[in-house]
Amino acid sequence: MDAARLLEPRTDLIVCPTCDAVYTLDRPEAGQKAVCGRCHVDLIAPRRKAGLQIIAISLAVLVLVIAATIFPFLTIRAGGRQNSVSILDAALAFSDGPLVLLALSTAALIVFIPLLRVLLALYVLIPVVLDRMPAPGSKLAFRMSEALRPWSMAEIFAIGCAVALIKITDLADVTFGPAFWMFSILVVLVVAQDSFMCRWTVWKSLEGLRK
């Protein structure tokens, strides 16, 4: 097959993915950044010990996601009645008729996609950080993790909580369950994990792998 003929990459160059500008590849030192001169997108942004930090954060996120989903999240009291909900309860609030679809996607956006991304990151990064051969399917795993990035919405849910709380504080008495605090820490960690990760460095380290 003609399309399958092997073409060699130009490893001396780097292309900006958002504006197509070409630069000669010059790997920056840890802590420095290579930025596109035309559209100012970060091209390479390595950090010292980023791999270990991301793994540590990912493990913490893993524990917190599971705990924050199980424990009560918010409790409301009004007129002698009370109601506690977990994050999954909130996600599954849309449960009648066609709204079931919405319930499933909400649960995915705030719990399952963040969880899946953490698992994928651990799968890809642990062998790389330990200087082993990348795990089989690492490229597919990292590709999935990158594709899911915009759909992981834990931090947006957190702001949604703030707005919801303001809306009902007049109506009833609201108290925070343990899961509320876990979720707050979780949001900070998820954001940190994303900003520590240098995508270019990860792809570079997966280079030797065939799939």
Place this chain on the structure above:
Amino acid sequence: MSGDTVITAREMGLVGCRRCTQVWPADTARCGRCGAALVSRDRLSLQRVWAWWLVGFGCYIPANLYPMLSTRTLFTVQEDTIIGGAIELATHGAPFVALVILFASVVIPLGKFFAIAYLAISVQRRSTASYHQRHLLYEVVEYIGRWSMIDIFVVAILSSLVQLNTLAAINPGAASLFFALSVIFTMLSAQSFDSRMIWDVQSRQKETEGAHG
């Protein structure tokens, strides 16, 4: 490097991988490093942009007509649309929250529709309007798109939390489904846009200037 001396991969007969930035000869079909499909310029992307844009806009209209929330208290049942709910909040002494909601569910979605349409049209007409400003607009749209989901999450939290039997109950309305779909479709529309096309006119101008000079 200054913006004027930039050479694009297309001009060099190369194609760059949009996922991992590896550089390949122009006729390579798939990136050997990360496996992404390689296209120098995705002209078909504009059709996808418009398709998602239309479905997204189509969903945004019923999202504003149907009630977002129905609030049942001891004696009354009240159904609020997005704008109705914000007006309600503003008149009941929470103008700031009303503003946040209006901003997140009316100003941002409408702004996004305008911005994506403007970017797509400007590329189709090979506009020479400031590349930097249009690129910034594209980045803002990409970044801010997800945040419209706030409203859906607020509805989810309220309607699961406020279930106090006879005393009060809040339930989601049909608009929540349409609004969520609208946000998702607009995100897909923005993701389909190939931002490299914004800069192509600049490269072509440079060529003609070079030929004359």
